[in-house]
Amino acid sequence: MAEVTVGVDLGGTKIQAVVVSDRIVVGQSRCATPKTDAGDVMAGIVASIRAALDTAGKGPSDLRAIGIGTPGSVDAATGHVSKASNVPGFMDDVPLGPTVSEAFEGTCVTVDNDVRAAVMGEYRNGAGRPYRNLLGVFVGTGVGGGLILEGELRHGLGNAGEIGHMTVRPGGRRCSCHRLGCLEAYAGRMSIEQAARHHVDTGHKTKLFEIMERKGRDRLTSSVIAEALDQGDRLAIDLIDAAIEALGLALANANNLLDLEAIIVGGGLGDRLGEPFVRRVEQEMAKNLRIPERPPAVLQTELGDLSGAVGATVLAGG
Numbered sequence: 009m010a011e012v013t014v015g016v017d018l019g020g021t022k023i024q025a026v027v028v029s030d031r032i033v034v035g036q037s038r039c040a041t042p043k044t045d046a047g048d049v050m051a052g053i054v055a056s057i058r059a060a061l062d063t064a065g066k067g068p069s070d071l072r073a074i075g076i077g078t079p080g081s082v083d084a085a086t087g088h089v090s091k092a093s094n095v096p097g098f099m100d101d102v103p104l105g106p107t108v109s110e111a112f113e114g115t116c117v118t119v120d121n122d123v124r125a126a127v128m129g130e131y132r133n134g135a136g137r138p139y140r141n142l143l144g145v146f147v148g149t150g151v152g153g154g155l156i157l158e159g160e161l162r163h164g165l166g167n168a169g170e171i172g173h174m175t176v177r178p179g180g181r182r183c184s185c186h187r188l189g190c191l192e193a194y195a196g197r198m199s200i201e202q203a204a205r206h207h208v209d210t211g212h213k214t215k216l217f218e219i220m221e222r223k224g225r226d227r228l229t230s231s232v233i234a235e236a237l238d239q240g241d242r243l244a245i246d247l248i249d250a251a252i253e254a255l256g257l258a259l260a261n262a263n264n265l266l267d268l269e270a271i272i273v274g275g276g277l278g279d280r281l282g283e284p285f286v287r288r289v290e291q292e293m294a295k296n297l298r299i300p301e302r303p304p305a306v307l308q309t310e311l312g313d314l315s316g317a318v319g320a321t322v323l324a325g326g
C-alpha cells in the first residue's frame with residue numbers, strides 16, 4: 009500500500025491538515041484551533057491528522073512522515089515551538105514535534121515556520137513551479153514572507169524573508185513588533201482592524217463593524233473587509249489603498265535588491281481579495297522598480313489556504 013505524508017498548518021484560528029500521496033492531495037480536514045491551552049491545541053492537531061487520514065481512506069499505519077507549519081519561533085532540530093502569540097499556550101516552550109510523534113507511534117515529525125511551509129508549498133506544488141527565484145508574501149492576520157533563491161529555501165540566520173517588517177514609512181504606524189512603519193502595520197489584517205477602530209473612536213463613519221456583527225464575527229475578517237469594499241465603504245477603501253501602497257513599495261524594494269523571477273501574493277486577505285487586489289499591488293510595485301521593463305511575475309497562490317499544509321508535507325520530505 010502506498011504510504012502517505014500528512015501536512016498540518018497550525019494557525020491562530022484553524023488547524024488545517026492534508027494527506028498527500030505522490031504530491032497529490034488525497035484527503036484533508038480542518039477544525040478550529042482550541043482556545044484553551046497548548047495541550048488541547050496539540051490534541052486538536054492529532055485529531056485533525058486522524059480525521060484527514062480517514063477522508064483519504066488511510067490509517068496511522070500508512071503514515072510515512074508528518075510535517076507541521078506553525079507560527080512562532082521554531083527549533084527545527086528538536087521540534088519545539090515558542091513565542092507564537094496567537095496560539096493558546098504557545099508563547100511558552102511547547103514540545104510540539106515530540107508530542108505529535110508520540111501520538112503516532114514515533115512517526116517522524118518535521119516542524120518549521122508556517123510561512124516558510126506555505127512558500128515551499130507554492131514553489132513545489134503551486135504557482136511557483138516554473139521559477140527558481142521567488143518571494144512569497146502572505147497577507148493575513150500579519151504579513152509573512154519567504155524566499156526561494158536558486159531553488160533553495162533561504163533561512164539566513166533563521167529569519168530570512170520577513171518582509172512584513174520591512175520599513176515602508178519611517179515613523180509611521182506602530183507594528184506588532186513594536187517598531188514604527190513596518191509593512192505589516194499597514195497591510196496586516198490585525199493592524200487594519202486597529203486602525204479602523206481608531207478611526208471610529210475619532211468620529212469616522214464606517215459599515216465595517218456592522219458587517220462584522222451581522223456575520224457573527226468578533227474580528228474584521230478578510231470576508232468582512234471584502235464586503236465593506238463591495239459596498240463602497242470609504243474607510244475600508246482608504247485602509248486597503250494604504251495596504252496596497254505599502255505592499256507595492258515593499259515588493260519593489262525586495263525586487264530591486266534580489267532581481268526575482270516571481271512574487272506570489274497569498275494569505276487570508278490576499279486570497280479573499282483575489283486577482284484585482286494582486287493586480288493593484290503589481291501596479292503599485294511597478295512605480296518603484298529599478299528596471300520596470302523587466303518586472304517579476306506577480307501571481308496569486310494556486311493552493312490558496314492549503315499552501316501551508318501542502319508545504320508542510322514538502323518540508324517533511326513528501
Ligand SMILES: [Zn+2]
Nearest residue numbers: 173183185190
Ligand atoms: Zn514590524
